[in-house]
Amino acid sequence: MSSTGGEIQASPYKALLALFCLWILQCVVKVIYRLYFHPLARFPGPKLAAASFLYEGYYDVIKRGKYVHRIEEMHGQYGPIIRINPQELHVYDPTFYDSVYSGSGKWEKPSYHVHSIDQGVSAFGTVDHDHHRLRRGALNKFYSKQKVNALQHVIQNLANKLCDKLEPYCNTGTPIDFEGAFGDFTLDAIAEYTIDSNMGLLERDGFDGDLRKTFRGLGEVGHIAKIFPWVMTFLNSLPKWLLLAANPNIKVLLDWDDTCLRIAHHLLRTNPDETKEHPTVLREIIADPDLGASEKTPKRLMFEAKTLLNAGTGTVAWTLTTAIWYLTANPDIRARLRAEILTVMPDPRKPVKFQELEQLPYFTAVLKESLRLGYGATLRSARAAPDRALQYKDWTIPPGTPVSITISHMHHNPDVFPDPMRFNPERWLGDPEERHRLERSFVPFSRGTRNCLGSNLAWCELYIMVSQCVLRMDLEPFETTLEHVEMYSDMIVSEPKRWKEGPRFLVKSVINY
Numbered sequence: 001m002s003s004t005g006g007e008i009q010a011s012p013y014k015a016l017l018a019l020f021c022l023w024i025l026q027c028v029v030k031v032i033y034r035l036y037f038h039p040l041a042r043f044p045g046p047k048l049a050a051a052s053f054l055y056e057g058y059y060d061v062i063k064r065g066k067y068v069h070r071i072e073e074m075h076g077q078y079g080p081i082i083r084i085n086p087q088e089l090h091v092y093d094p095t096f097y098d099s100v101y102s103g104s105g106k107w108e109k110p111s112y113h114v115h116s117i118d119q120g121v122s123a124f125g126t127v128d129h130d131h132h133r134l135r136r137g138a139l140n141k142f143y144s145k146q147k148v149n150a151l152q153h154v155i156q157n158l159a160n161k162l163c164d165k166l167e168p169y170c171n172t173g174t175p176i177d178f179e180g181a182f183g184d185f186t187l188d189a190i191a192e193y194t195i196d197s198n199m200g201l202l203e204r205d206g207f208d209g210d211l212r213k214t215f216r217g218l219g220e221v222g223h224i225a226k227i228f229p230w231v232m233t234f235l236n237s238l239p240k241w242l243l244l245a246a247n248p249n250i251k252v253l254l255d256w257d258d259t260c261l262r263i264a265h266h267l268l269r270t271n272p273d274e275t276k277e278h279p280t281v282l283r284e285i286i287a288d289p290d291l292g293a294s295e296k297t298p299k300r301l302m303f304e305a306k307t308l309l310n311a312g313t314g315t316v317a318w319t320l321t322t323a324i325w326y327l328t329a330n331p332d333i334r335a336r337l338r339a340e341i342l343t344v345m346p347d348p349r350k351p352v353k354f355q356e357l358e359q360l361p362y363f364t365a366v367l368k369e370s371l372r373l374g375y376g377a378t379l380r381s382a383r384a385a386p387d388r389a390l391q392y393k394d395w396t397i398p399p400g401t402p403v404s405i406t407i408s409h410m411h412h413n414p415d416v417f418p419d420p421m422r423f424n425p426e427r428w429l430g431d432p433e434e435r436h437r438l439e440r441s442f443v444p445f446s447r448g449t450r451n452c453l454g455s456n457l458a459w460c461e462l463y464i465m466v467s468q469c470v471l472r473m474d475l476e477p478f479e480t481t482l483e484h485v486e487m488y489s490d491m492i493v494s495e496p497k498r499w500k501e502g503p504r505f506l507v508k509s510v511i512n513y
């Protein structure tokens, strides 16, 4: 009797054990295939990286965003082209950048890259080349230089508002979290510009670093989801209250969902003529004859808007914070910049158009150094040519293989940028041939079909905000060092070693005109 009961009880365990053994066998077969029979098997690199995504996961999840540094070490060991995970090749060679991040031919993004950040509904998250071109086409018009020029008063008003809010802190000894302050400015700007909705962050009291935590939190989830793609689907299926209980820092993002969805529903119900005076990117999409009905659902509009808010906030805020750190740490650079800006804008209360500011060579050089060492986005983003092989030196890269070149590797390359970690605007003031040589390796906005949509807007925000800060006040770092600014980890955005405290500054004096 008891032995029969034992057999009955043992059978589910046996079934589980059999399933487990099958799973192990399947893993072993997969690893053997990846190491010896996969089209990338002949490419150099550590066997562990070729065998499993867990290798990348160890550096990015356990060691927090350090694969970017490990990849650089691996290049030192294995050469300029290496296999960095079972599916992807990485190249350390600036001369190959334009062959991968190119504007001609079809280019796709690997799904494990985009789905770690996006559900594949926005232009940014679209894997397929043709589908991306369609979605991107509807957005391009809105972020053209012409459009940014026409709407720059929006940016100017918000930059003034931020400086007006900062001035009363003069000589109070209150340290200000500038990444938080610039995050309020950039989010208000992108929201007003993109969805014509006033987030009103600059109107609330104080400045806090919520957005810093939010974006770094996104980086954490993104790294996990790259290794375990089901994590994103699982998280998206959870109710909002549970997500908030697990991570209160993402409240901002969840609020964006609600706001963007509400605006999408409203615009879909509104007569287009009513919004003519206040064009928004969602209205452009709704009115675009090339996009079918499935591209204009409230959910897709919400995702597109949310991605734009996401992409346009932390990137610019961090570049501005980087600029302010290097300017306060180098008073000579700041003094020279201030003198140059005063030649075209003697009174910051009477701002000039940013087209005049971008003609200033030293100002442009300062911003280029801020972008070179701030990156805006540090994520490694691969491209795959679905329909043709690529050739790198003697290596033929099979069609459909994701290939990446990391922006920070390009910007730190000592052959192009000697003493690369030094903030040195002078390097951009050489003869045209030298400048051209540097430009070729300067890729903060990436290049090609999937380059940054918002680069014109970003430049406009950088010129306007930095000119206002430099002309209107003297700032001093507060318990802030290079360790609060310099890239230490890749959390999709740059993360310094001491990121939790954030770079803080005191307003030492307000300059009157």
Ligand code: HEM
Binding pocket: 123, 124, 125, 136, 143, 190, 307, 308, 311, 312, 313, 315, 316, 319, 375, 376, 377, 381, 444, 445, 446, 449, 450, 451, 452, 453, 454, 455, 457, 458
């Ligand atoms: C300093 C500021 C910024 C930097 C350094 C930056 C950098 C980048 C980079 C490197 C990419 C390529 C990402 C990839 O390869 O997957 C990108 C894409 C993108 N950026 Fe920016 N960005 C900045 C500001 C903005 C702003 C203000 C917007 C607002 C519209 C924006 C919107 C986007 C979008 C929508 C994409 C995806 C484009 C596509 O896949 O077609 N960015 N950005």
